[in-house]
Amino acid sequence: MVARALAVLTALSMTDALAIKWTGVGKDGQWSTPSNWLPAQVPGSGDFVTIDDSDNKDAVVTLVNPTRIASLALGNSVANSARLIMLNALQVSQSVTVSYNGEIQINSGTAVLATPSGDVKGTLTFNSGGLQGDYKVSGNVHFGDDSGLGQGAKIFTNAKVTHTGSNTVRLGGSLQLNQSRVTSTAGVKAAGTNLQLLALVKDESYTSPGFNWTA
Numbered sequence: 001m002v003a004r005a006l007a008v009l010t011a012l013s014m015t016d017a018l019a020i021k022w023t024g025v026g027k028d029g030q031w032s033t034p035s036n037w038l039p040a041q042v043p044g045s046g047d048f049v050t051i052d053d054s055d056n057k058d059a060v061v062t063l064v065n066p067t068r069i070a071s072l073a074l075g076n077s078v079a080n081s082a083r084l085i086m087l088n089a090l091q092v093s094q095s096v097t098v099s100y101n102g103e104i105q106i107n108s109g110t111a112v113l114a115t116p117s118g119d120v121k122g123t124l125t126f127n128s129g130g131l132q133g134d135y136k137v138s139g140n141v142h143f144g145d146d147s148g149l150g151q152g153a154k155i156f157t158n159a160k161v162t163h164t165g166s167n168t169v170r171l172g173g174s175l176q177l178n179q180s181r182v183t184s185t186a187g188v189k190a191a192g193t194n195l196q197l198l199a200l201v202k203d204e205s206y207t208s209p210g211f212n213w214t215a
Contacts, residue, residue: 016046017046017047017048017070018039018041018043018044018046018047018048019047019048019050020037020038020039020041020043020047020048020049020050021037021038021049021050021051021052022036022037022038022049022050022051022052022053022054022059022061022082023036023037023038023054023055024036024054024055024057024059024061025055029060029061029062030061030062030064031043031061031062031063031064031065031067032063032064032065036061043067043069044068044069045068045069045070045093046069046070047069047070048069048070048071048073049069049070049071049072049073050072050073050074050076051072051073051074051075051082051084051102052073052074052075052076052077052080052082052099052101052102053077053079053080053081053082054080056079056080057080058080058081058082058083059080059081059082059083060082060083060085061082061083061084061085062085062087063084063085063086063087063088063090063111064087064088065088066088066089066090066091067088067089067090067091068090068091068092068093069090069091069092069093070092070093070094071092071093071094071095071096071097072084072090072092072095072096072097072115073097073099074096074097074098074099074102074103074104074122075098075099075100075101075102075103075122076099076101076102077101078101080101081101081102081103082101082102082103083102083103083104083105084102084103084104084105085105085107086104086105086106086107086108086111086113086129087107087108087110087111088108088110088111089110089111089112089113089114089130090111090112090113090114091112091114091115092113092114092115093115093116094115094116094117095115095116095117095118095119096113096115096117096118096119096120096133097118097119098118098119098120098121098122098123098124098139099121099122100121100122100139101122102121102122102123103122103123103124103125104120104123104124104125105125105127106125106126106127106128106129106130106131106154107125107127107128107129107149108128108129108149109128109129109152109153110129111128111129111130112129112130112131112132113129113130113131113132113133114130114131114132114133115132115133116133116134117133117134118133118134118135118136118137119135119136120135120136120137120138120139120141121138121139122139122140123139123140123141123142124137124139124140124141124142125141125142125145126141126142126143126144126154127142127144127145127147127149127150127152127154127173128149128150128152128153128154128173129152129154129155130154130155130156130157131154131155131156131157131159131161132156132157132158132159133158133159133160134159134160135159135160135161135162136162136164137161137162137163137164137165138164138165139165140165140167141161141163141165141169141184142169142170142191143169143170143171143172143173143175144170144171144172144173144175144191144192144195145170145172145191145192146172146191146192150170150172150173150191150192151172151173151191151192151194152173152174153173153174153176154173154174154175154176155176155178156175156176156177156178156180156182157178157179157180158178158179158180159177159180159181159182160180160181160182161180161181161182161183161184162183163182163183163184163185163186163208164184164185165184165185165186166185166186167186168186168187168188168189169184169186169187169188169189169208170188170189170190170191171188171189171190171191171195172190172191172192172194172195173192173194173195173196174194174196174197174198175196175197175198175206176198176199176200177197177198177199177200177204177205177206177215178200178201178204179200179201179204180204181204181205181206181207182205182206182207183205183206183207183208184206184207184208184209185208185209186208186209187208187209187210187211188208188210188211197213199215201215202215203215
């Protein structure tokens, strides 16, 4: 009976899952505004979310509340860009896909991007907060910049970042690795004056041409 009840609940949750697309009709750029989405509701834990443009214009979306969704596709439009600015936690149960015209910015100490699988052909900007999951980045990756946000603490927890892009990686602030490793085929450039790499357990590493750090 228990197994059957669980199966029914799973089927119901799959039925309730929606494909939800950003429209920006609400005109405030906020993830939490229902009218910014089609259908007009804030995405929930089972939903498949797409952000590519806003009325044929570049989309800039700000997330300020903790959020759970099933998947995220960002920057699919050929003509327009899409940027997600994270000021709080986003948990994605399946996958995150950032296309060539997409960018995710993790910009706050309370912002954590967590997903089993991330494929980034656009840009991953990690200024402050947390990162969890396995990310393959063929586009750009930045771990800090010269801004105040870029000098914040960046905590990698059970994270693996494999960067195969050619552009130089900016490093700034405090990078704290917890059961995490970063590899890059590109060189690095220090951003700002405060750069610190810390290992929260042994055998953490950041490996790239001309810059190899192992705890």
